[in-house]
Amino acid sequence: MILSHPQTTLEPRAKRRSALKSALKVMKYGFFDLLRSRWIIIYTLFFLAVTSGLLYFGGDANQAVLSTLNLVLLVVPLISLVLGLSYYYYTRDFVELILTQPIGRSSVFLGHFSGLALPLVAAFLLGSGLPFLLAGVRQGADWRVIASLMVAGTLVSLIFSALAFWIGLLNEERVKALGIALGVWLGMTMIYDGLLLLFSILMQAYPIERSLIILSLFNPIDLSRILVLLQLDTAALMGYTGAVFQRYFGSNLGILASLGSLLIWTGLPVYLGLRSFKRKNF
Numbered sequence: 059m060i061l062s063h064p065q066t067t068l069e070p071r072a073k074r075r076s077a078l079k080s081a082l083k084v085m086k087y088g089f090f091d092l093l094r095s096r097w098i099i100i101y102t103l104f105f106l107a108v109t110s111g112l113l114y115f116g117g118d119a120n121q122a123v124l125s126t127l128n129l130v131l132l133v134v135p136l137i138s139l140v141l142g143l144s145y146y147y148y149t150r151d152f153v154e155l156i157l158t159q160p161i162g163r164s165s166v167f168l169g170h171f172s173g174l175a176l177p178l179v180a181a182f183l184l185g186s187g188l189p190f191l192l193a194g195v196r197q198g199a200d201w202r203v204i205a206s207l208m209v210a211g212t213l214v215s216l217i218f219s220a221l222a223f224w225i226g227l228l229n230e231e232r233v234k235a236l237g238i239a240l241g242v243w244l245g246m247t248m249i250y251d252g253l254l255l256l257f258s259i260l261m262q263a264y265p266i267e268r269s270l271i272i273l274s275l276f277n278p279i280d281l282s283r284i285l286v287l288l289q290l291d292t293a294a295l296m297g298y299t300g301a302v303f304q305r306y307f308g309s310n311l312g313i314l315a316s317l318g319s320l321l322i323w324t325g326l327p328v329y330l331g332l333r334s335f336k337r338k339n340f
Contacts, residue, residue, distance in 0.1 A: 080161045081169035087152075088173020092145065098181050101137060105185025113193040120290065123203050126186060127286050130211045131279050132247055135218040138178055139239040142222025145174050147232050167223075167335040171328065175219040182211045203289045206313075210282035213320045217278050218243075220327035227334040246279045254280075267302050274303070278323045285316040 092098055108129060112122040149170070156166055190204045222239060229235040254273060258266060274280045284303050303312040 077162050077165045080165040081172070084156065084161075084166055084169025085172040085176070088145075088149070088170060089176055092174065092177040097141060098177055101141075101178075102181040102185045104133075105182060106189065109186045109189040110193075113189055119190065119193065120200055120203055122190075123207050123286070124290070127207055127210070127283065130182075130186070130207070130214065131282060134182060134211055134214045135247065135279065136243050138215050138218035139222045139225075139243055140236070141178070142174055142219045143226050143232070143235055143239055146223055146226035147235075163336050164332060167332050171220065171223055171331065174223075175216050178215045178219060179212050182215055183208060186211065200289070203286065206286045206289050209317070210285050210320070213324055214278060214282055216324050217320075217327060220324070220331055224327050224331040224334060227331060227338055246277050250277050250280070267306055270302050271306060275319050278320055281316045281320050281323070285313060285320065288312050288316070 109122065109126055112125050113119060116122050116125070153166065153170060157163070187204075187208055190207075221242065225235050225238050225242070229238065254270065257273070258270065261269075274284070288304060303316065306312075
């Protein structure tokens with residue numbers, strides 16, 4: 059009878075533990091480096107001031123959620139892309155230095171990405187979440203709506219931070235990468251909805267509900283908007299795609315569908331960035 063050596067079963071665990079420790083060390087460096095950045099502080103104070111102002115002058119927490127949502131879907135993707143690209147190019151020498159050490163590329167990339175994304179998420183949650191937490195109790199807020207806004211803002215931050223890294227990995231020139239990033243932001247926040255509206259007008263004589271649902275899955279901004287608005291009785295504000303989601307899925311299933319699609323959107327650019335990072339010759 060042949061007995062397996064216990065070392066053979068422990069080696070994969072030790073490797074995973076070592077990879078996790080390496081990723082956490084890289085993440086810790088980026089996390090605290092960004093926390094000291096004035097841009098993160100300005101980003102936090104911006105949402106803190108705007109959300110507090112909307113709650114104070116509006117007097118209605120649910121209405122403040124709608125106003126904050128429109129701001130989140132414009133500002134968060136832009137800041138995540140621009141700051142993500144700036145951070146990527148600023149820390150390239152640091153990453154090249156780390157890669158000379160016996161550390162796996164997956165650990166370096168995941169730690170590097172987490173060091174950017176987590177401060178952005180923390181800044182958004184603190185800036186928007188704290189005013190809702192303090193004023194929401196007094197104004198009788200619907201906590202499901204606020205929670206969906208926080209989830210949407212968090213996922214959008216992760217998605218566009220990952221896209222920033224992926225764009226940076228594919229382009230050596232910073233100006234070119236920034237132009238692509240701004241094009242992605244403009245396309246997803248403004249142009250995409252116009253194209254969907256044009257498509258629905260041109261094809262209004264045909265049953266296009268399923269086509270609109272499929273097309274909306276290609277835009278995380280639309281999915282985030284639908285995720286929050288399905289929590290509210292605001293059919294007039296949902297837009298055509300939101301109304302189709304509610305009619306086709308219903309509220310609860312529509313929320314699950316939009317949330318699941320956003321989670322896929324979160325994982326996809328991270329995977330693409332990791333694959334590009336492994337192949338890139340630094």
